[in-house]
Amino acid sequence: MSLLRCIDLVKAYDLGRHRLEVLHGVNLSVAAGEYVAVMGPSGSGKSTLMNILGCLDTPSSGQYILDDLAVAGLSDDALAEIRNSKIGFVFQTFNLLARQTAQDNVELPLIYAGVPASERRKKSMRALSRVGLAARAHHRPNELSGGERQRVAIARALINEPSILLADEPTGNLDSKTGAEIMRLFDELHAENNTIIIVTHEEDIAHYAHRVVRLRDGNVESDERHARRAPAMPSVKVNL
Amino acid sequence: MTRLRSIVYVAWRYLGHRRLATTVSMLAIAASLVLVIAIGLMNLSVKRAAIDSSLRYPLVIGPKNVGVVQLIMSTIFQIDRPSGTIPYDVFEAVEKDGRVAAAVPMAVADSVRGYPIVGTSRAYLDSLPIGVKAGTIDLSDEHDAVLGAEAAYRNSLNVGDTFTGTHGLTGDEEAHHHEEFGYVVRGILNESGTPSDTSIYVPVESIWAVHAGHHHPHDDHDEDEHHEEVGDHDEDEHHEEAGEHDEAEEHDDDEHEPAWGDRRLTAILVRPASPAFTAILEREISTRAGVQAVDTARAIRRLMTYVSKGERMVEAFSTVTLAVAIAMVLVTLVMSLNERRRELALMRSLGVRQGTLGAVAMAEALIICLGGVIIGTALGHVLAALGGRLIQTRFGIAVDPWQITRMETGAVILTLVAGQVLALAGMVFTARMNVIEEIARE
Ligand SMILES: Nc1ncnc2c1ncn2[C@@H]1O[C@H](COP(=O)(O)OP(=O)(O)OP(=O)(O)O)[C@@H](O)[C@H]1O
Numbered sequence: 001m002s003l004l005r006c007i008d009l010v011k012a013y014d015l016g017r018h019r020l021e022v023l024h025g026v027n028l029s030v031a032a033g034e035y036v037a038v039m040g041p042s043g044s045g046k047s048t049l050m051n052i053l054g055c056l057d058t059p060s061s062g063q064y065i066l067d068d069l070a071v072a073g074l075s076d077d078a079l080a081e082i083r084n085s086k087i088g089f090v091f092q093t094f095n096l097l098a099r100q101t102a103q104d105n106v107e108l109p110l111i112y113a114g115v116p117a118s119e120r121r122k123k124s125m126r127a128l129s130r131v132g133l134a135a136r137a138h139h140r141p142n143e144l145s146g147g148e149r150q151r152v153a154i155a156r157a158l159i160n161e162p163s164i165l166l167a168d169e170p171t172g173n174l175d176s177k178t179g180a181e182i183m184r185l186f187d188e189l190h191a192e193n194n195t196i197i198i199v200t201h202e203e204d205i206a207h208y209a210h211r212v213v214r215l216r217d218g219n220v221e222s223d224e225r226h227a228r229r230a231p232a233m234p235s236v237k238v239n240l
Numbered sequence: 241m242t243r244l245r246s247i248v249y250v251a252w253r254y255l256g257h258r259r260l261a262t263t264v265s266m267l268a269i270a271a272s273l274v275l276v277i278a279i280g281l282m283n284l285s286v287k288r289a290a291i292d293s294s295l296r297y298p299l300v301i302g303p304k305n306v307g308v309v310q311l312i313m314s315t316i317f318q319i320d321r322p323s324g325t326i327p328y329d330v331f332e333a334v335e336k337d338g339r340v341a342a343a344v345p346m347a348v349a350d351s352v353r354g355y356p357i358v359g360t361s362r363a364y365l366d367s368l369p370i371g372v373k374a375g376t377i378d379l380s381d382e383h384d385a386v387l388g389a390e391a392a393y394r395n396s397l398n399v400g401d402t403f404t405g406t407h408g409l410t411g412d413e414e415a416h417h418h419e420e421f422g423y424v425v426r427g428i429l430n431e432s433g434t435p436s437d438t439s440i441y442v443p444v445e446s447i448w449a450v451h452a453g454h455h456h457p458h459d460d461h462d463e464d465e466h467h468e469e470v471g472d473h474d475e476d477e478h479h480e481e482a483g484e485h486d487e488a489e490e491h492d493d494d495e496h497e498p499a500w501g502d503r504r505l506t507a508i509l510v511r512p513a514s515p516a517f518t519a520i521l522e523r524e525i526s527t528r529a530g531v532q533a534v535d536t537a538r539a540i541r542r543l544m545t546y547v548s549k550g551e552r553m554v555e556a557f558s559t560v561t562l563a564v565a566i567a568m569v570l571v572t573l574v575m576s577l578n579e580r581r582r583e584l585a586l587m588r589s590l591g592v593r594q595g596t597l598g599a600v601a602m603a604e605a606l607i608i609c610l611g612g613v614i615i616g617t618a619l620g621h622v623l624a625a626l627g628g629r630l631i632q633t634r635f636g637i638a639v640d641p642w643q644i645t646r647m648e649t650g651a652v653i654l655t656l657v658a659g660q661v662l663a664l665a666g667m668v669f670t671a672r673m674n675v676i677e678e679i680a681r682e
């Protein structure tokens with residue numbers, strides 16, 4: 001039973017004169033609990049695919065089924081609702097609000113969802129603890145390291161217990177040591193039964209995943225499962 | 241409900257991030273509203289006071305060389321000093337006329353610390369729709385006086401107290417004191433919000449008596465005043481009376497202004513038995529040498545066009561201030577939305593609806609406008625209460641500071657509608673943004 005399924009997914013941009021097709025009929029199926037790395041050269045359509053999977057964008061043709069729901073053709077508001085409840089995004093550039101504390105940033109998805117403040121505080125604190133940043137709850141992003149900022153972003157992605165965690169080059173702005181720390185965190189989240197899809201350029205990073213999907217020029221070039229390479233160091237235990 | 245609360249909460253927090261711009265915009269709106277309220281109320285009060293009295297006495301008779309507006313100002317509002325007098329026999333003739341229902345003599349020359357002493361008839365006091373607070377309405381003796389509430393209070397006069405007048409209406413300490421002629425307070429009127437509040441009523445005969453033996457010092461004094469007055473009404477004259485006025489006559493009258501002892505009046509208020517007689521009486525009386533009758537309603541309309549001109553200017557000014565204030569709100573709103581494009585995109589990616597983000601922008605504009613409206617109306621009416629108090633004490637024109645004028649309603653609606661339009665602009669802004677591009681931006 002797959003959590004998400006893409007059938008002949010096509011994405012094309014209308015550039016006035018001509019049509020630029022970026023995805024040429026992608027077929028992909030991801031089951032709940034999988035840990036997938038999407039790789040491919042620059043411009044191959046990785047981000048475009050992620051945006052569709054995350055319901056930020058809609059395909060030009062083909063189908064995208066998430067949790068048994070056909071996403072193509074849903075209204076903007078319905079898509080927003082799906083993003084809020086089922087998708088957790090992690091971005092390369094963290095996308096934290098500079099003026100707000102780590103905890104406030106983690107709470108953002110709850111603000112308009114009608115969750116009472118006390119409940120928000122409790123949930124955000126739990127999410128921050130999960131990424132090992134409970135002690136930094138009241139720090140602003142500029143008082144945190146890059147790795148810590150990305151952890152805050154991950155805590156935010158987790159707060160609504162999404163069906164799927166999507167990370168587009170989450171380590172792209174981090175040095176390799178910090179990147180490895182973040183990947184260990186993803187490992188732990190995967191161990192807790194989260195479904196994860198990450199985009200990466202680095203084979204090292206891709207090795208954390210159990211399955212690697214390679215894109216080339218808007219087509220799936222290869223899709224293989226492999227035995228995970230054991231992490232070089234034992235993972236840092238985070239408090240729950 | 242909780243969603244609405246979150247929207248307002250987030251909007252409030254955004255406003256908190258740019259406290260200065262928010263405060264300045266709010267105050268700009270508030271200031272224009274204060275202005276609107278002040279002129280609206282002032283205009284309304286003057287109009288109402290003028291219309292009240294013009295309804296009671298449709299005709300005013302006064303000296304010919306006085307501008308119509310000045311005549312009205314001095315007899316109805318007692319703001320302007322009366323200049324020139326007319327003989328008492330005009331009153332006697334008018335009173336006897338069958339077409340006249342009521343005629344009131346008025347002789348104003350003196351004051352008590354700026355509160356005018358109005359020589360009049362007992363009949364006039366009886367006709368005032370104001371009851372007595374203390375004592376009785378009694379002007380049977382030359383030395384009797386009935387005081388308006390404000391005039392009594394400000395001069396600390398009670399029934400039975402005595403006082404004397406000062407020549408002129410300015411309350412000037414240097415002016416000649418009529419020490420030898422004392423008045424006794426017989427009654428004090430209720431507060432009425434009319435010029436009666438600041439008046440001191442005495443029998444008209446007492447005015448003549450006070451000035452009877454004092455020709456000499458007054459002549460000097462009058463001379464001084466005179467030049468001033470000539471200047472005064474020359475100005476008025478040219479606006480008001482151009483054409484229908486006889487230069488020679490004016491001169492004549494001015495140079496031989498008779499002493500008060502000669503049974504003179506400053507004005508006569510007339511109520512014709514029927515409205516049909518107003519125009520006829522106006523014409524007939526005006527044929528007498530040195531005397532003119534003025535249709536109060538017409539004069540007030542004319543007065544109001546002057547007031548309106550000023551009013552329109554202030555109105556235009558306050559409209560401009562309001563427009564500037566609203567433009568300021570727009571600029572701060574657009575600036576802040578632009579500043580947080582990325583944040584808006586992030587919120588969209590986190591599953592916040594387009595409409596919700598638009599609603600936040602809307603709430604921001606509304607909070608500023610509403611805040612400005614609340615501060616402005618509150619401040620405007622409180623200031624009107626304080627200022628109105630002053631105007632009432634000084635001129636006896638009642639200002640109801642809590643009254644909401646049409647101008648105020650208009651300005652408030654304009655502000656709120658503009659707020660909505662701005663909010664809509666904010667919504668369009670958030671809707672047109674490309675979320676994916678914004679969020680991928682480094
Ligand atoms: N809004 C757009 N309009 C037109 N073309 C676009 C748009 N967005 C993306 N593209 C094009 O689609 C192609 C795929 O872009 P995409 O961002 O998915 O690549 P990517 O695999 O994520 O690359 P990278 O590794 O550099 O992030 C590129 O050629 C890009 O220029």
Ligand SMILES: [Mg+2]
Nearest residue numbers: 046047048168
């Ligand atoms: Mg990309």
